[in-house]
Structures are given as C-alpha cells and as structure tokens.
Amino acid sequence: METTMKLNILKEELRDKKVLVAFSGGADSTLLAKIAEEVSKDSLAVTIDNGVMPNDFIESARNVADEIGIKHRILKEDFCLDESFKSNPPNRCYVCKNKMYSKLEDIRAEEGLDEVVDGTNVSDLLEDRPGTMVNYAKKIRSPLVKAGFTAEEVRELLGSMGMNYSPSTTCLATRISKNSEITPKKINRIKYAESLLKGLTGSTVVRVRDNEDTALIEVEKIDKILNRGILQHIDSELRAVGFRRVTLDIGDYGGSKKEIVVYKPCKDEKNKIMFETELPYQINIKSTCEELKKLGSVKCSSQMGIAMLETDGRNVTIFKKGKIVARRVVDRADAEKLLIEVLPHVRRVI
Numbered sequence: 001m002e003t004t005m006k007l008n009i010l011k012e013e014l015r016d017k018k019v020l021v022a023f024s025g026g027a028d029s030t031l032l033a034k035i036a037e038e039v040s041k042d043s044l045a046v047t048i049d050n051g052v053m054p055n056d057f058i059e060s061a062r063n064v065a066d067e068i069g070i071k072h073r074i075l076k077e078d079f080c081l082d083e084s085f086k087s088n089p090p091n092r093c094y095v096c097k098n099k100m101y102s103k104l105e106d107i108r109a110e111e112g113l114d115e116v117v118d119g120t121n122v123s124d125l126l127e128d129r130p131g132t133m134v135n136y137a138k139k140i141r142s143p144l145v146k147a148g149f150t151a152e153e154v155r156e157l158l159g160s161m162g163m164n165y166s167p168s169t170t171c172l173a174t175r176i177s178k179n180s181e182i183t184p185k186k187i188n189r190i191k192y193a194e195s196l197l198k199g200l201t202g203s204t205v206v207r208v209r210d211n212e213d214t215a216l217i218e219v220e221k222i223d224k225i226l227n228r229g230i231l232q233h234i235d236s237e238l239r240a241v242g243f244r245r246v247t248l249d250i251g252d253y254g255g256s257k258k259e260i261v262v263y264k265p266c267k268d269e270k271n272k273i274m275f276e277t278e279l280p281y282q283i284n285i286k287s288t289c290e291e292l293k294k295l296g297s298v299k300c301s302s303q304m305g306i307a308m309l310e311t312d313g314r315n316v317t318i319f320k321k322g323k324i325v326a327r328r329v330v331d332r333a334d335a336e337k338l339l340i341e342v343l344p345h346v347r348r349v350i
Contacts, residue, residue, distance in 0.1 A: 003157055006147045011039050013143035018042040018113040022104055023072070025061030026169035027154050028119025028144060030068070034163060036117070037070040045070045046107055048100050051078040052173045052182065055191050060166035067164060075103060080182055085173075088182045091350055092173060097131035101138050117141045123151035125343040126260065128280040130350045148340045150260065167204040177211045186210050189241040193217075196237055200225055208238075215243040222250065261326065261335045275335035279322035282349040283307075288318060291345035309342065316342055 023045035065072035120142035209216035289300035296311030305320030
C-alpha cells in the first residue's frame with residue numbers, strides 16, 4: 001500500500017473526532033499529533049514525565065508540540081516511587097504503560113474528549129513490547145496500525161513533510177536489566193553517560209545499557225570514539241559515576257531494516273506462495289482465536305498451540321511460539337497487507 005493511501009486512511013481515522021494524543025515528541029506521536037491537529041474536531045497532546053526519561057525529553061516534546069501548533073499538557077510524576085515499577089519485573093513495560101495510560105484516560109474524561117490515541121505502529125507489533133497489551137485492555141486506539149504504517153514509513157513521511165521530531169524518547173528504565181531494581185542512581189548515571197557520548201560522537205541516538213554495574217555502549221557513529229585517548233576518557237568518566245566495567249557494542253546500531261514477512265517457497269505444492277514472520281514472544285492461542293473470529297473463519301487448538309484463519313481465500317496459521325505463516329496470498333504486498341490486518345488481533349502471553 002502506498003504511503004499516500006496510508007496517510008488518507010490515517011486522516012479518516014482521526015477526522016472530526018475529539019482525541020487525546022499520547023505524545024512523546026518521537027516520530028510516531030509527532031505524525032499522529034500533526035494529523036490530529038489538521039483533521040480532528042479537537043485535539044490535545046499529553047506528555048508524561050515519569051522521572052526516567054532522557055535529559056532533553058520534555059524540552060524536545062514541548063518544542064515539537066509548539067511547531068505542530070497542538071494544545072500540549074505535561075504531567076509530571078515519579079514512577080520510581082511505585083514499588084511495582086521500581087522492582088523492574090519482566091513485564092515492567094506493561095506496568096509502566098498501564099500507569100501512564102490510566103492517567104491519560106483520567107485527563108481524557110476531564111476534558112470531554114472521545115478517545116485516547118497513541119503512536120503504536122506495525123513495526124512495534126513485531127517486537128517484544130508487552131506494554132502493547134495495555135492498549136487492548138484500555139481500548140486505546142492506534143491509528144498508525146490501522147493505516148498500516150511501519151516505523152520506517154513514518155520517518156520517511158515526516159522527512160518529506162519537513163517535520164522535526166525527537167529521535168530519542170525511549171524510557172531509560174529499558175536500559176536496566178530486568179529484575180534489577182530501578183534506582184535514581186542508575187537512571188542518573190545512564191543520563192550522564194548518554195549525554196557524554198552524544199557530545200563526543202555527535203550521534204542523536206545513544207544507548208548505555210546498565211547490566212549489574214556494567215555499561216554496554218551502543219552508538220551510531222562508533223568511529224568517532226575509536227581512539228585510545230577517547231576510550232580511556234569514557235572509561236574514566238563512567239567509572240566515576242558508578243559503573244565498574246565499560247564495554248562497547250561494535251555492531252551497526254539501528255542500521256538494519258526488519259522485513260515484515262519473509263518468502264518461503266512451498267516445496268510440496270507448485271505455484272503456491274507462502275510468507276512467514278517470527279514474533280519474539282509467545283502467543284495466547286485462546287485469546288487470539290477469539291479475536292480472529294472478527295476477521296473470518298477460525299479453527300483453533302490450544303492444546304496443539306495453533307490458530308488457523310481463513311479470510312478472503314487466504315490462510316493464516318499462528319503458532320504458540322510466535323511464528324505466523326501466510327498461505328494462498330498473491331505476492332509479498334498481499335502477505336504484508338494480510339499480516340497488518342492480523343497483527344492487532346494477536347494476543348501475547350504476558
């Protein structure tokens with residue numbers, strides 16, 4: 001589906017509605033806020049400062065909202081005071097997003113708005129993001145998913161529109177290994193380390209992972225720091241704020257594009273086309289089957305861990321371990337369109 005068509009669908013999803021936009025100032029929420037301000041009956045962007053965001057998060061969100069011209073509110077609360085978040089369980093992102101979206105729902109009701117919308121896109125549904133389940137539980141709408149936008153398409157569209165957005169809006173708690181307590185000390189040293197590396201490399205996106213006092217650096221412009229003197233400086237500075245060991249990921253950070261589907265030729269059936277994708281999480285087959293009934297004819301076996309959907313002559317098989325296989329599709333574009341239809345109905349195990 002062409003970007004222009006997807007943009008038209010997005011506009012129709014927001015047209016004449018009164019919406020609260022969950023707003024970080026990142027690419028996805030920026031596009032959402034931009035279109036909401038253009039076509040919605042009323043729109044309000046709300047940014048939550050939860051105490052574990054990058055240093056320039058609030059300023060960047062404010063600047064982007066000002067550029068769009070949308071009404072903007074900032075709500076400040078320290079999530080580290082909540083033990084269920086602070087303990088950093090494996091479902092930490094679910095806990096965090098549940099808190100955030102509960103507050104957004106309160107504001108929506110106070111302002112008399114119709115619904116809360118967020119910037120979840122198709123690419124997000126292919127990643128291990130347990131917080132997505134909050135959207136379903138609270139009936140938060142994700143218009144970018146409905147329109148079929150991937151993360152890459154959103155960035156490309158914003159570029160063509162000349163729109164600025166913040167490239168770094170990821171919660172710093174995601175840098176801390178799960179089940180390791182989230183503390184102000186850890187958050188502050190991550191903030192310092194990432195600010196230091198941004199200054200040294202000129203990179204807009206930097207990650208410093210905190211794994212039991214070991215810092216793992218991920219940076220776009222790695223060549224900028226491949227100098228013994230600079231590396232020693234980084235090591236000294238990060239040790240000074242509490243890291244016991246400093247390491248560097250030498251991979252191409254953020255440089256690879258993830259294919260939505262992968263072509264798999266059918267060996268046993270001539271002229272049959274099959275595509276598949278692997279989700280990085282397990283599927284709740286029972287809940288997924290109930291959702292898939294909205295799309296077509298469904299056969300399920302929770303015992304075998306399989307859900308099968310027949311829709312418009314096409315077949316989709318979903319396996320408990322995360323594999324999704326599309327059969328009897330016309331081509332890659334048809335397989336991608338089918339997957340985009342199916343993904344919002346998949347329910348993960350959390």
